[in-house]
Amino acid sequence: MADLPLALVTGAAHRLGKAFAVALARQGYAILLHYHSGEGDAQRTSQELHSLGVPVFLKQADLRNTDQIAGLFSHLDTIPHKLKVLVNSAALMTRADAYSQSVEEWDALFDLNLRAPFLLAQQAVSRMSEGGLIVNVTDVAAQKSWHVYPAYTVSKSALESLTKVLARAFAPAVRVNAIAPGLVLHSDIVSSEQWEKMVARLPLKRPAGMDEIASALDFLVKNEYITGQTIVVDGGYSLI
Numbered sequence: 001m002a003d004l005p006l007a008l009v010t011g012a013a014h015r016l017g018k019a020f021a022v023a024l025a026r027q028g029y030a031i032l033l034h035y036h037s038g039e040g041d042a043q044r045t046s047q048e049l050h051s052l053g054v055p056v057f058l059k060q061a062d063l064r065n066t067d068q069i070a071g072l073f074s075h076l077d078t079i080p081h082k083l084k085v086l087v088n089s090a091a092l093m094t095r096a097d098a099y100s101q102s103v104e105e106w107d108a109l110f111d112l113n114l115r116a117p118f119l120l121a122q123q124a125v126s127r128m129s130e131g132g133l134i135v136n137v138t139d140v141a142a143q144k145s146w147h148v149y150p151a152y153t154v155s156k157s158a159l160e161s162l163t164k165v166l167a168r169a170f171a172p173a174v175r176v177n178a179i180a181p182g183l184v185l186h187s188d189i190v191s192s193e194q195w196e197k198m199v200a201r202l203p204l205k206r207p208a209g210m211d212e213i214a215s216a217l218d219f220l221v222k223n224e225y226i227t228g229q230t231i232v233v234d235g236g237y238s239l240i
Contacts, residue, residue, distance in 0.1 A: 004028060004029065004030045004054065004055065004081050005028075005029050005030070005081060005082060005083075005084035005085070006029065006030045006031075006032060006076075006079060006081035006082060006083045006084060006085075007021070007024040007029040007030070007031055007032070007083075007084065007085035007086070007087065008032040008034065008072075008076065008083060008085070008086050008087070008120075008124065009021040009024065009031065009032070009033060009034065009087040009089055010034040010063060010087065010088055010089050010090035010116075010120065011034065011035070011036070011089040011090030011091065012031070012033045012034055012035065012042070012045065012087075012089065013033070013035035013038040013039075013041035013042040013045055014038055014041040014045065015185055016089055016137065016181065016184065016185075016210070016213060016214075017087075017089035017090065018041075018045050019210040019211070019213060019214040020087045020089055020135075020137075020214055020217050021033055021045065021049060021087075022048065022049065022052070022214065023211075023214035023215070023217050023218055024085060024087075024217070024221070025049045025052040025054045025056075026052060027218065027221060028054065029054065029084070029085060030054050030055040030056070030057070030079070030081040031049050031054060031055070031056045031057070032057045032059060032075075032076055032079060033045060033046055033049070033056055033057065033058050033059070034059055034060075034061060034063075034072060034090065035058070035059075035060055036060065036061070036062055036063070036090065039060065042058055042060075043058075046058055055081070057075075057079055059072055059075045059076075063090055063111075063112055063116035063120070064108060064111040064112050064115075064116065066119060069116065069119050069120060069123065070123075072120075072123075073123045073124075073127075076127070077127075082127075082130065083124060083127045083128060083132065084128065084130075084131075084132045084133065085132060085133045085134075085135070085221065086120060086121065086124040086132070086133075086134045086135070087134075087135045087137065087217065088116070088117035088120055088121070088134070088135070088136045088137060089137045090112060090116065091112060091113050091137065091152075091156075092108060092109050092112045092113060092152075093109075093149065093152045093189060094109065094149070094151070094152065094189075095148050095149060095189055096148065096149065096150055096151065097148070098147055098148075098150045101150055101151060105151065106150075106151045109151040109152055109155050110151065110155050113152065113155035113156065113159065114155045114158050114159055114162065117136050117159060117162065118162060118166075121134050121166055121170075121176070124174075125170050125173075125174050128173065128174050129173075130173075131173045131174060132173070132174045132175075133174070133175050133176075133177070133220060133221060134166065134170070134174060134175070134176045134177075135176075135177055135178065135179060135217060135220055136159050136160075136162070136163050136176070136177075136178040136179075137178070137179055137180075137181070138156045138157075138159050138160050138163075138178045138179070138180045138230060139152075139153075139156040139180055139181065140180050140181065140182040140232060140234040140237045140238055141153045141156050141157075142156040142157040142159070142160045142180060142230075143157075143180075143232075143238050144238075156180075159178065160178055160180070160230050163176055163177065163178040163228065163230065164228045167227040167228030167229075168228065171227060175220075175224065175226065175227040176227060176228065177220050177226060177227060177228065177229050177230070177231065178229070178230040178231070179213065179216045179217060179220070179230070179231050179233065180230050180231065180232045180233070180234065181208060181213045181233050181234065182202070182207075182208060182232075182233065182234025182235050182237040182238070183195075183198060183199055183202065183207045183208065183234070183235065183237060184207055184208045184209075184210065184213060185207070185210075186207075201237075201240055202234075202235045202236055202237055202240070203235065203236030203239055203240070204235035204236055205235075206235065207235070208233060208234070208235060212233060213233050216231045216233050219231070
């Protein structure tokens with residue numbers, strides 16, 4: 001199985017990161033599963049990926065720390081599979097007042113949501129001598145003005161811009177694209193009542209299924225004539 005290609009998925013222990021890892025495992029990729037603090041979830045996801053018949057490698061790292069990013073790739077270099085796909089899925093989202101959001105909170109979001117994908121892409125492209133794909137996970141928020149999530153919204157918008165910049169810089173060997181999900185999974189950031197109201201406004205009147213978001217990654221892996229693009233999977237949220 002040493003000839004299997006390798007995919008690195010950040011934030012892959014749960015939620016969308018896990019869905020992307022599963023999608024790539026089903027396509028026959030060995031998986032380097034990055035996680036930050038959810039070791040239990042990472043172990044359970046690893047077992048699920050193993051059941052798909054592919055090798056799985058776990059690595060913990062705080063991607064806001066540049067030394068730990070370097071350590072992640074030092075670990076990658078010990079794996080007997082060539083890196084072909086990087087999915088930058090790890091992100092931080094916090095609600096804040098634009099009048100008073102702290103510098104520390106702003107920097108924490110940008111360090112993880114924007115700087116880390118850039119540094120990870122730099123490290124990845126140097127290991128993709130035979131070509132590869134980098135996918136940044138953005139958000140429909142990049143097209144909106146979510147004033148109660150100022151740092152998050154701006155960081156995701158900037159990540160879409162970075163996607164285009166890197167697509168030009170890394171072509172033709174490495175393609176760089178983005179996936180922008182809309183409403184997928186409810187979290188404690190919004191109340192159940194608020195979530196239901198948001199879903200009701202969607203033209204398709206329902207949140208996305210995890211497999212519907214992951215299928216966008218399948219498409220980007222298989223179609224090698226796409227670079228510098230953001231695939232929006234939002235049930236029409238960008239229309240309202």
